[in-house]
Amino acid sequence: MKAATHLGFNFFFGLSLGFSPLGAAVMTAGGMLPDICDRFIALGSKTLWRSAHRTFSHWPWPYLGAALFLHGPLQIFLFGALLHCVLDALTPTGIPWVHPLGGKWKRGLGLIKTGSFLELGVIAGAFLLWQFTSSAA
Numbered sequence: 001m002k003a004a005t006h007l008g009f010n011f012f013f014g015l016s017l018g019f020s021p022l023g024a025a026v027m028t029a030g031g032m033l034p035d036i037c038d039r040f041i042a043l044g045s046k047t048l049w050r051s052a053h054r055t056f057s058h059w060p061w062p063y064l065g066a067a068l069f070l071h072g073p074l075q076i077f078l079f080g081a082l083l084h085c086v087l088d089a090l091t092p093t094g095i096p097w098v099h100p101l102g103g104k105w106k107r108g109l110g111l112i113k114t115g116s117f118l119e120l121g122v123i124a125g126a127f128l129l130w131q132f133t134s135s136a137a
Helices: 003-016 021-030 033-042 046-052 060-069 073-089 118-136
Strands: none
Touching: 003 021, 003 073, 003 118, 021 073, 033 046, 033 073, 060 073
């Protein structure tokens, strides 16, 4: 998924969960953590980034574990990172489910191709969910 999709989805999904705009912004910032880690690991090299992208940083289990046991803003931040992994799992490239290095364990559902029109649907879906939950309250 593109950065704009992660940003839009996490923000509107955070609002639909009842977070304040600040809480949704914290979740949105967390949603960028996996890709920021990739850039850090690659040290600015496009070649290294291609081999590092969607490996350790996109392994969902540490984010899930930490989000379950922590509280407050850090929990919301790491939940945003977990949502990033979930969204990337919808793509054909996928994420590493079993082993953080990926390889043969890297799988995607193939429902949404990165850069496709359907990515807008992901943001729109989160926006509509927020509208529905905010009007129901």
